[in-house]
Amino acid sequence: MTKQLLGKEVSASIRAELKTEIDTFTGRKPGLAVILVGENPASKVYVGMKKKTCADLGIESFEHILSQDATEDELVALLNGLNADDAVDGILLQLPLPSHMDEDKMLNTISPEKDVDGFHPQNVGKLLQGQRTFKSCTPYGVMEILKFYDIDPAGKHVVILGRSNIVGKPLAAMMVQKESGANATVTICHSRTQNLESITKQADILVAAIGIPEYVTASMVKEGAVVVDVGINRVDAPETEKGSKLVGDVAYDEVSSVASAITPVPGGVGPMTIAMLMKNTVTAFKEHQAPLDSI
Ligand code: GUN
Numbered sequence: 213m214t215k216q217l218l219g220k221e222v223s224a225s226i227r228a229e230l231k232t233e234i235d236t237f238t239g240r241k242p243g244l245a246v247i248l249v250g251e252n253p254a255s256k257v258y259v260g261m262k263k264k265t266c267a268d269l270g271i272e273s274f275e276h277i278l279s280q281d282a283t284e285d286e287l288v289a290l291l292n293g294l295n296a297d298d299a300v301d302g303i304l305l306q307l308p309l310p311s312h313m314d315e316d317k318m319l320n321t322i323s324p325e326k327d328v329d330g331f332h333p334q335n336v337g338k339l340l341q342g343q344r345t346f347k348s349c350t351p352y353g354v355m356e357i358l359k360f361y362d363i364d365p366a367g368k369h370v371v372i373l374g375r376s377n378i379v380g381k382p383l384a385a386m387m388v389q390k391e392s393g394a395n396a397t398v399t400i401c402h403s404r405t406q407n408l409e410s411i412t413k414q415a416d417i418l419v420a421a422i423g424i425p426e427y428v429t430a431s432m433v434k435e436g437a438v439v440v441d442v443g444i445n446r447v448d449a450p451e452t453e454k455g456s457k458l459v460g461d462v463a464y465d466e467v468s469s470v471a472s473a474i475t476p477v478p479g480g481v482g483p484m485t486i487a488m489l490m491k492n493t494v495t496a497f498k499e500h501q502a503p504l505d506s507i
Contacts, residue, residue: 215361215473217440219353219480222360223487227269230490234270242497243272244302244328244489245294249287250280250310254446259306265486271493274300284313288321295323301500302328302493307378325499328492330382340385346492351383353484354419354440355393357475363417363438365396371415373428373461375402379421379442408432420461430466439471442481 234242244266248259259275266273276290287309294300303326309315319327324334330348338345347355358365370387374380380400387396401411412418412432420428421442433439443461460477468474475481 214468214471217357217361217363217438217473217475217480219357219475219482219484220478222357223353223483225360226356226484226487226491227265230487230494231269233494237497240299241270241272242301242493243274243299244304244493245274245276245297245300247276247278247287247290247294247303247305249278249282249306249313252306252308255306255308262304262486262489265490266493269490271490272299280310282310284318287313287318291318291321295321295326298500300326301497302326302489304329304489326496328489328496330492331377336377336382336385339382342389342391346495347386347488348378348382349485349488349492350379350421350442350481351386352488352492353481354383354442355386356488357440357481357484358417358438359393361473363473365394365417368396368416369399369414370396370417370419371399371401371412372419372421373401373412374419374421374423374442375400376421383419383421422461424461425459426461426463428462428467430463430470433467433470435470436472437470439467439474440481441475441477444477444482 246259246262248255263273263275278287294303303322305318309318319331322332324332327335327346330346335345339347365387372380372383384398384400387394388398399411401408409432413434415434415437417438418433419440423443425445425447439462441460441462445459446456447459449457458478
């Protein structure tokens, strides 16, 4: 029987721990600035969920909504203001940005100390070197799901489908570290990979993060592998009331019959991203407070 790896439950336990910790803070609460530029419908949903989770945990959220045609200068001015604002511990710039904005330039404007998404090159460099830093939330969530279910990547072949800066590359950096919960042998596959199936079939742990609905089929998966599905794709489903549904990058039903454990969509990796964002925000708050406490 295939085990379901329920990020929904793991994230609930992380959020509960965070709430308990936040309740002990006297005085100012942790603060997260959430910035949305433009009208991307999925981004609006994510930002709404982040705000709600902040409210549930006792984190103060500061929402900033810029129009689709906002300029880079306007966004830079906003980010610089938030960098200097002592009530703000973390800054979340929701991606994707409108195409006239240079995403790297905007992300680089965020102070590394407030970069709770772990996207600033300084923090990515630290992550690669195994230094303590903010870890990008989705790959951090993948690591935490495996830890929760006692699946140790040490010595295992982890194959990651997708080389994005948000998931594939930082996940590879986390998996390969010489530290508990990691120590994996890592392969990253992407759109130019040849003989893909021969590589995915070697995976002890297969992570799909390519954004193509139900791309990973049973023939690509080794018997008994652990399969982690990072994809969240909305597809037409005329049979449903809504007319659409969410599916992952993995053909869940057929892959379940081969895998020993698998994350469902929804309820798998998705809820972990926000939980880890909250954890990073609390970490940023504590680091931000510490110098003040020591005065
Ligand atoms: N868009 C999709 N995933 C993410 C994420 O983890 N952080 C931000 N800021 N934007 C995203």
